Amino acid sequence: MSEQAVVTHAPHGAHEAHHHEELGFWRKYVFSVDHKVIGIQYGVTGLLFLLFGFSLMMLMRWQLAYPGAALPLIGRIVGEARMPGGTIVPEFYNELGAMHGTIMVFLGVVPLAVGGFGNFVLPLQIGAPDMAFPKLNMASYWFFFLGGVTMLASFAAPGGAAQSGWTSYTPLSVIAGSGQTWWLVGMIFLITSSLLGAVNFITTTIQLRAKGLTFMRFPFFVWAQFVTAFLLLLAFPPLEAAGVMQLMDRVAGTSFFLPSGLVVSGQVIQRAGGGNPLLWQHLFWFLAHPEVYVLILPAMGIVAEVIANNTRKPLWGYRTMVYSVIFLGFMSFIVWAHHMFMTGMGTAMAAFFQTTTMIISIPSVAILTSLIISLWGGSIRYNTPMLFALAFLPMFGIGGLTGLPLGLNVADIPLHDTYYVIAHFHYVVAPGTIFALFAGIYYWFPKATGRKMNEMLGAIHFAGSFVCMNIVFMPMFLVGLAGVSRRLFDGGATYSFSQPVLHLNVVSSWGAWTLALFQIPFIFNFFWSIWKGEKTDANPWQATTMEWAAPSPPPHGNFLETPEAHRGPYEYSVSGASKDYVLQSEA
Amino acid sequence: MESTTTDHAAEIDRHVRVYLTVFASLMVLTLVTVGISRFHFPVPIAVTVALLVATVKGGLVACYFMHLISEKRLIIAILALTVFFFIALVALPVITVHDGFWMRG
Amino acid sequence: MEIPYAVEVRRDTGLINGKIGIWLFLASEVMLFGALFASYILIRTGSPSWPRGDTMLDVRLATFNTLVLISSSVTMVMAWASLMRHRFETFRMYMGATILLGLVFLIVKYFEYSAHIHEGAVPSTNNFLAIYYTLTGLHMLHVAGGMAVNAYFWGPGAKLWKTNPEWFTNRVEHSGLFWHFVDLVWIFLFPTLYLL
Numbered sequence: 001m002s003e004q005a006v007v008t009h010a011p012h013g014a015h016e017a018h019h020h021e022e023l024g025f026w027r028k029y030v031f032s033v034d035h036k037v038i039g040i041q042y043g044v045t046g047l048l049f050l051l052f053g054f055s056l057m058m059l060m061r062w063q064l065a066y067p068g069a070a071l072p073l074i075g076r077i078v079g080e081a082r083m084p085g086g087t088i089v090p091e092f093y094n095e096l097g098a099m100h101g102t103i104m105v106f107l108g109v110v111p112l113a114v115g116g117f118g119n120f121v122l123p124l125q126i127g128a129p130d131m132a133f134p135k136l137n138m139a140s141y142w143f144f145f146l147g148g149v150t151m152l153a154s155f156a157a158p159g160g161a162a163q164s165g166w167t168s169y170t171p172l173s174v175i176a177g178s179g180q181t182w183w184l185v186g187m188i189f190l191i192t193s194s195l196l197g198a199v200n201f202i203t204t205t206i207q208l209r210a211k212g213l214t215f216m217r218f219p220f221f222v223w224a225q226f227v228t229a230f231l232l233l234l235a236f237p238p239l240e241a242a243g244v245m246q247l248m249d250r251v252a253g254t255s256f257f258l259p260s261g262l263v264v265s266g267q268v269i270q271r272a273g274g275g276n277p278l279l280w281q282h283l284f285w286f287l288a289h290p291e292v293y294v295l296i297l298p299a300m301g302i303v304a305e306v307i308a309n310n311t312r313k314p315l316w317g318y319r320t321m322v323y324s325v326i327f328l329g330f331m332s333f334i335v336w337a338h339h340m341f342m343t344g345m346g347t348a349m350a351a352f353f354q355t356t357t358m359i360i361s362i363p364s365v366a367i368l369t370s371l372i373i374s375l376w377g378g379s380i381r382y383n384t385p386m387l388f389a390l391a392f393l394p395m396f397g398i399g400g401l402t403g404l405p406l407g408l409n410v411a412d413i414p415l416h417d418t419y420y421v422i423a424h425f426h427y428v429v430a431p432g433t434i435f436a437l438f439a440g441i442y443y444w445f446p447k448a449t450g451r452k453m454n455e456m457l458g459a460i461h462f463a464g465s466f467v468c469m470n471i472v473f474m475p476m477f478l479v480g481l482a483g484v485s486r487r488l489f490d491g492g493a494t495y496s497f498s499q500p501v502l503h504l505n506v507v508s509s510w511g512a513w514t515l516a517l518f519q520i521p522f523i524f525n526f527f528w529s530i531w532k533g534e535k536t537d538a539n540p541w542q543a544t545t546m547e548w549a550a551p552s553p554p555p556h557g558n559f560l561e562t563p564e565a566h567r568g569p570y571e572y573s574v575s576g577a578s579k580d581y582v583l584q585s586e587a
Numbered sequence: 588m589e590s591t592t593t594d595h596a597a598e599i600d601r602h603v604r605v606y607l608t609v610f611a612s613l614m615v616l617t618l619v620t621v622g623i624s625r626f627h628f629p630v631p632i633a634v635t636v637a638l639l640v641a642t643v644k645g646g647l648v649a650c651y652f653m654h655l656i657s658e659k660r661l662i663i664a665i666l667a668l669t670v671f672f673f674i675a676l677v678a679l680p681v682i683t684v685h686d687g688f689w690m691r692g
Numbered sequence: 693m694e695i696p697y698a699v700e701v702r703r704d705t706g707l708i709n710g711k712i713g714i715w716l717f718l719a720s721e722v723m724l725f726g727a728l729f730a731s732y733i734l735i736r737t738g739s740p741s742w743p744r745g746d747t748m749l750d751v752r753l754a755t756f757n758t759l760v761l762i763s764s765s766v767t768m769v770m771a772w773a774s775l776m777r778h779r780f781e782t783f784r785m786y787m788g789a790t791i792l793l794g795l796v797f798l799i800v801k802y803f804e805y806s807a808h809i810h811e812g813a814v815p816s817t818n819n820f821l822a823i824y825y826t827l828t829g830l831h832m833l834h835v836a837g838g839m840a841v842n843a844y845f846w847g848p849g850a851k852l853w854k855t856n857p858e859w860f861t862n863r864v865e866h867s868g869l870f871w872h873f874v875d876l877v878w879i880f881l882f883p884t885l886y887l888l
Contacts, residue, residue: 238727253816282680344688
């Protein structure tokens, strides 16, 4: 190690012995460099943002179910500017929509899936004492926090928060109110956080894996996080550049995204012009398409772990899954313009992008199929993590399959920007990713706290959420097929072709509000179990991966002895073994 | 070049000679590229030549100052992947826009 | 608790953590500047007309600046080589030169910007200037950032040489990689903006 390091300490009374540092409260719990603390910080913050983002949507769903109706109590809290007489005005609806999307994706799901689970579990699963760059890890969290605060503060901007969609399409976003500037600044903080985190994850996975842990012995969760980190590393910078350019357009009067002769409110704007709104879209989607794989890959990782554990057998098709996830990550960079089929794209490039898009569905299907086949012949245990993991499979299946017509240029024509799209991506992210994240919480809660969450409450949480998710989103396919566009502040009420499907808006809304009620057992369970949950040992699930070799919760430095990997990650039901599982690090 | 402090004095001397040679080349190429620009060639030719010279200069900096010529395969692999996506980013949007409706006629 | 392979090399990769870390970061920077280059190409090819760089900008000043930055790259790598030869004072000399050359670059750019602004050539004037200011502005931020890190290693950070010379040498090498990258970006920026 550092034989050359001569550690000299001036005599002093306080802490700072070399190995047994007693850190004060702030350095231990707030500005910690321990990946487990940082992971929990990300996780809890992410969950809070998920709840907030969900609340924004629940408000929107009032307007969608009962357009123009006054909402009594909440209307008064929100205030006259946004809800005069308790009715949601269009600008506020747009604010809710843009911020719901932004918060759920960038402040909720990714921080929880990558920052939370990635940080907490990855070093443990590879037998490492921490991340390669612990201080950088801490910085990543605080940049994320800063970004979150900025996004929340933007609601106080005159004119409100960003209201040009989470996609911030130009030129609308360029002429929008000051909240959009806050959005751009917030995004720059969030992107910085992700970039630093990605550097850490990749370096850690390559360099700090335990002896004997070759790449093809990684738990699939590790592969998923590893590929995700590359997506974040290489896809985010173009959005950062675009964000800077949009800031220049808004603040410095440039015309990167403003075409010549743009007319706003009947007047030609006094700008140099010569810009191209499509430039924003290309740069945005260059990130935003890989971003959706950032949303799903960690989820697939979690589901893989939970399924292997609760079928008591190895994953079927591990190699296929690994090659698929690598191929998926690679392809994800060259499909983005399937989000832009309706921008006047020529047939040559449309053909290119729809081809790459069809190709990328193959590894996706391969992974899902492997997970499904993994169930065959298994001794299935139906604990709460497994319930969510099992549900993920058909839900992601629906989400993925419904994406196919969207990925084909011609089929996309009637479907683009309708509720069909909303249904498609919510199926993948909501009963898809978020269910996987729930599975992960129930699964790794004992590792983080030394206690299990309550199974009965978990089952209620699961059952209610599963039913309600489908009530919310299944009707939206029909609404979209009828032709109702997304982002309409009245849910399509003014259009004649919407009339036959308008009642489905009411169904979705009640589904959403009921879904909220079913999160209460989860929230209660989460906090109650921290103090009163059933105490467990290091390996309550009898799992094979290395995080379960560490104590629950693991101490600073994670393992009592540096682990070494002696076998693959899923040695369940090995004939001749004394137990139906063998830890990867067991001698 | 490894990042070890084991003193390869002669090896470092050789590297220093390389650095100075590269330095001289970079200065010369800079003056070359400025000189060529004075001829005001048609844009496609000017762009090609300028980018070619820049690539040579950049290559020298990358290979010798940044030691890529003797760097480990892992690093080269990461950079190769990056270059591929860089090309996609630079080429696909402009091709798509020019293949599109708004550029016709 | 020590993080393994911070200083000594991991055998199967042949690398230390910081080396991988800095190259990963540089990869992301390639994509950042790549996006701006992509934007430049898209906007320029979509414009009915585009001014030639030398009609808008001062080529001589920029040529000088290019030579300055290239020189600073040489002094940077020489700073690292000095550490490899255990010549700490020589390191300080070369590192100091690198920082000073960076400062010269920034000062020249300050004069360039002032002159333009004085004539009313600001980012909002046209897209050529918009992309010029954005590209060179972002580049300048990177120059400043690199200078800050270099100044740290020249100054307070140099203490590490006494306690862990190997680690210090590696960190200077990584800082150098960032600095060379900044030079590399300019090598492409200069002809693109000023000569074409």
